[in-house]
Amino acid sequence: MRPVRIALFIAALGAVQAHAGVFDDEEARRQVADLRIKTEARFDQQAKGQLDLASQIQRQADEIARLRGQIETLNYELETAKKRQQDFYLDLDTRLRKFETADSANATVNPENGPNSKPATDPAKESQDYEAALNQFKAGKYKEAAAGFGAYVQKYPASSLAPNAQYWLGNAWYAQRDCKRAIEAQSVVTTKYPESPKAADAWLAIATCQQELGNPTGVKRSLETVMTKYPGTPAADTARDRLKKK
Known part of the structure; x- marks a missing residue:
């Protein structure tokens, strides 16, 4: 009778250990799963932050490009306006100079000075x-x-x-x-x-x-x-x- 009790005790102890082993595995898997979920969530959040930052940088780059284009356009228009004004003055200067040159030529034969005066x-x-x-x-x-x-x-x-x-x-x-x-x-x-x-x-x-x-x-x-x-x-x-x- 005594050997039978010992055998039953050993069998019960093995069952408890097996159950404990199963419990430990499930807890470990649960913890791993929780850790994976938290890690993936953190990675997702970081990825979203990086995407948002990249989007902001791109918008700023687009805005800078737009402003640069406006500045270049304004500079071109300013230089064009200056060029037109300069051309206008050059043309006007040339026209006036023709009259002034003619007046100077006439002054060289002014009767008051005599036709032979130099x-x-x-x-x-x-x-x-x-x-x-x-x-x-x-x-x-x-x-x-x-x-x-x-x-x-x-x-x-x-x-x-x-x-x-x-x-x-x-x-x-x-x-x-x-x-x-x-x-x-x-x-x-x-x-x-x-x-x-x-x-x-x-x-x-x-x-x-x-x-x-x-x-x-x-x-x-x-x-x-x-x-x-x-x-x-x-x-x-x-x-x-x-x-x-x-």
Whole structure:
């Protein structure tokens, strides 16, 4: 009888151990499953965050590209407007120069001086020198144009084209992004040739340079000067419009 009890005890103990083993396996599987679910959830959350960040970066990149495109368009329109204005002044300058050259030629045979009197300078040579510098400017050779106009105003200070040459000298310096020299050149136009048709435009050019140099007070003063000294002119209208935008 005793051996039977021992056998039953051993069998019962084995069953308990087997049940405990099964329980341990199920608990382990459950924990593994929970860990996998939590890990996958964390990965999903991180992936979503990365996608959101990538989406934000892409939107910012698209916005930057859009703004860059707008800036490029505005710069192109500004340069085109400047080019049109420059071409207009060049054309107007050429037309006026023809009349001024004709007046200078007539002055050489003025009866008061006598038909045989010799002019102090040769109008034809003046015109050629001026034309050479102007052609350099038209060709975009601003350094050469500045040298040509600078030499012209030194050689022909009393010429009727001297104010024009001084004005284009300032523009040639501005085209080289040298606002300091541009202002100096245009200031000569406004002080030495205040009655010249170029004087009002010289003030506008000065205001433009002052704007680029970060001098809003100077800009305002220059534009107001144009309106005060040259009322009713296109330059005054331009100055008024620029003041309204400030």
